[in-house]
Amino acid sequence: MCGITGYIGTRDAVRTAVQSLHQLEYRGYDSAGVASAAGGCIRIVRATGKIAALDALLEGSAVTSGAAVAHTRWATHGRPNEANAHPHQDCLGRLAVVHNGIIENYAELRHSLRRRGHEFASETDTEVLAHLLEERLRTSPTADDLLAAVRATAAEVTGSYAMAVVCRDLPDTIVVARQDSPLVIGLGAGENFLASDIPALLPYTRSVLVLEDGDVAEIGPNRVRITDAAGQEVERKPMEVTWDASAAEKGGFTHFMLKEIHEGPVAVRETLRGRLMADGAVELPDVAITPEQWSHVRRVIIVGCGTAYHAGLVGKRLMEELLRRPVEAAFASEFRYSDPIVGAGDLALFISQSGETADTLAALREAKRRGALTLAVVNAVGSTLSREADAVLYTRAGPEIGVASTKAYLAQVAALACLALYLGRSAEASADARAALARSLAALPEALAACLDRSDEVAAVAQALGGHSCFFYLGRGYDFAAATEAALKLKEISYIHAEAYAAGEMKHGPLALVEPGVAVVGLCTQAATHEKMLSNLREVKAREGTVVALINDSREAPPEVDHLLRIPETHSALTPIPALCTLQLLAYYVALARGCDIDQPRNLAKSVTVE
Numbered sequence: 001m002c003g004i005t006g007y008i009g010t011r012d013a014v015r016t017a018v019q020s021l022h023q024l025e026y027r028g029y030d031s032a033g034v035a036s037a038a039g040g041c042i043r044i045v046r047a048t049g050k051i052a053a054l055d056a057l058l059e060g061s062a063v064t065s066g067a068a069v070a071h072t073r074w075a076t077h078g079r080p081n082e083a084n085a086h087p088h089q090d091c092l093g094r095l096a097v098v099h100n101g102i103i104e105n106y107a108e109l110r111h112s113l114r115r116r117g118h119e120f121a122s123e124t125d126t127e128v129l130a131h132l133l134e135e136r137l138r139t140s141p142t143a144d145d146l147l148a149a150v151r152a153t154a155a156e157v158t159g160s161y162a163m164a165v166v167c168r169d170l171p172d173t174i175v176v177a178r179q180d181s182p183l184v185i186g187l188g189a190g191e192n193f194l195a196s197d198i199p200a201l202l203p204y205t206r207s208v209l210v211l212e213d214g215d216v217a218e219i220g221p222n223r224v225r226i227t228d229a230a231g232q233e234v235e236r237k238p239m240e241v242t243w244d245a246s247a248a249e250k251g252g253f254t255h256f257m258l259k260e261i262h263e264g265p266v267a268v269r270e271t272l273r274g275r276l277m278a279d280g281a282v283e284l285p286d287v288a289i290t291p292e293q294w295s296h297v298r299r300v301i302i303v304g305c306g307t308a309y310h311a312g313l314v315g316k317r318l319m320e321e322l323l324r325r326p327v328e329a330a331f332a333s334e335f336r337y338s339d340p341i342v343g344a345g346d347l348a349l350f351i352s353q354s355g356e357t358a359d360t361l362a363a364l365r366e367a368k369r370r371g372a373l374t375l376a377v378v379n380a381v382g383s384t385l386s387r388e389a390d391a392v393l394y395t396r397a398g399p400e401i402g403v404a405s406t407k408a409y410l411a412q413v414a415a416l417a418c419l420a421l422y423l424g425r426s427a428e429a430s431a432d433a434r435a436a437l438a439r440s441l442a443a444l445p446e447a448l449a450a451c452l453d454r455s456d457e458v459a460a461v462a463q464a465l466g467g468h469s470c471f472f473y474l475g476r477g478y479d480f481a482a483a484t485e486a487a488l489k490l491k492e493i494s495y496i497h498a499e500a501y502a503a504g505e506m507k508h509g510p511l512a513l514v515e516p517g518v519a520v521v522g523l524c525t526q527a528a529t530h531e532k533m534l535s536n537l538r539e540v541k542a543r544e545g546t547v548v549a550l551i552n553d554s555r556e557a558p559p560e561v562d563h564l565l566r567i568p569e570t571h572s573a574l575t576p577i578p579a580l581c582t583l584q585l586l587a588y589y590v591a592l593a594r595g596c597d598i599d600q601p602r603n604l605a606k607s608v609t610v611e
């Protein structure tokens with residue numbers, strides 16, 4: 001959730017690190033800061049609010065060669081103010097530290113450091129790192145000394161961290177360490193870069209070293225030396241990032257969210273590529289699960305958070321339909337503490353865009369510990385989840401920058417459909433049923449393009465709905481699963497209260513809330529329950545709620561509907577994909593009309609790497 005960048009080389013180190021930080025704005029933050037080591041001193045500049053405020057403070061300042069580390073903070077310990085913004089320093093002002101993650105034993109460390117005479121300038125957990133390092137650094141330390149001090153400090157703290165340290169005596173060295181929080185090194189010629197996330201590096205380099213848990217590394221302009229927690233030198237092979245740098249920019253759209261909604265067809269097509277064959281068969285050549293391991297799978301459990309969990313709800317129904325076996329779906333935050341009944345014979349699926357969500361990672365570790373076969377359905381290549389699971393099914397949606405997940409959801413559902421077809425290849429579901437699903441899956445990119453072509457109609461409906469103070473999203477079956485994600489989309493970016501309900505539940509309580517000013521979006525794409533949905537919507541209309549119906553193209557416009565949204569015909573199990581494309585647009589245009597900060601909604605972060 002916080003962001004780290006760093007630079008060492010011949011450019012202006014401070015400006016390069018801060019420029020790089022701009023690429024991480026999507027992560028959500030409340031303050032930003034930068035520290036440089038040059039000319040025998042540490043210089044720190046910090047500002048609350050956006051990085052632009054930091055830019056303003058740096059305007060006109062002298063060029064800094066040497067080393068710099070920068071940070072965007074999302075408050076966990078202490079208020080979002082300048083004193084708590086990173087970087088943090090030791091008592092002597094010899095070093096500066098930036099840190100992502102949480103130091104769990106910071107309170108006791110802080111207490112004992114205080115007793116030993118240290119004075120604290122912030123309320124953060126991070127500051128203990130600076131003081132612990134201070135105690136371990138002798139006068140005029142070498143790069144080796146700093147490396148050893150960081151390693152020893154890392155061993156003393158518990159919790160998660162990606163940290164980067166600069167020292168005034170070592171202008172040609174940055175030392176970094178990681179544990180449960182991502183950190184990557186970008187390799188250049190006569191210069192090197194540092195970031196918590198790959199997009200920050202793309203304007204400068206494509207050659208990237210992904211650090212692993214326990215790694216401590218020393219970075220200079222012409223050197224990167226990585227050691228493991230025991231101090232042994234280790235080799236990490238650089239990987240070549242193939243994303244186009246422009247893929248991480250807005251590409252002409254007003255917001256990343258809108259751009260990413262428009263990337264839905266490509267995201268789904270890429271996710272199906274090489275997996276869904278022309279004859280409708282599914283192959284998963286890149287998933288490292290042996291036929292023997294697959295054959296032992298008796299039960300499937302799907303785990304994720306937020307949007308990823310909602311994709312899992314669709315996957316659950318789909319797998320149950322094809323496999324005719326119970327499939328469970330659970331919030332990662334509940335699963336991890338539920339003493340879950342999971343073990344050998346279970347396939348535990350962990351869905352995540354970032355692959356760094358703390359609860360999902362903890363749930364994965366719990367399932368592994370109990371002997372389940374674990375498969376990560378992940379978008380971010382090289383993420384922790386992808387490295388820790390037994391196998392990975394990448395969703396290939398490309399980088400998603402907007403905090404609100406859009407194309408990642410579409411790709412997740414498409415990937416789950418592939419998986420359902422694969423697991424169900426010898427199940428009882430008829431070959432015809434599987435073939436029909438596979439055909440619809442292959443046609444999804446076109447269906448999504450058709451949804452996007454109707455953006456203006458969706459925007460007009462959004463315009464009419466902007467003044468409503470409360471939304472319900474109703475559906476049955478797959479439509480209910482889709483409704484959960486549609487409601488999340490609206491509430492997170494427009495700040496309008498929105499709830500998803502199984503339509504049949506309305507009469508059991510929530511109908512009492514319907515009155516003028518309440519909008520009810522009925523997802524009516526399922527043939528089997530179409531008439532029932534219409535009667536639910538009539539009940540809303542009778543109470544003067546505003547009714548919006550989302551229906552398939554083949555359906556006639558139902559009477560007593562205030563607004564209509566249409567989606568192309570697709571397999572009933574896949575309707576959440578075009579439905580969400582349309583309802584993501586609806587949420588986007590409602591939020592736009594209300595002037596909300598769409599790409600970085602208040603209080604939210606793209607990647608929730610702490611509990």
Ligand code: M6R
Nearest residue numbers: 306307308352353354357404405
């Ligand atoms: O990176 P993940 O998919 O693991 O993230 C899980 C949720 O935090 C995420 O889907 C969140 O709900 C979205 N921002 C919602 O749009």
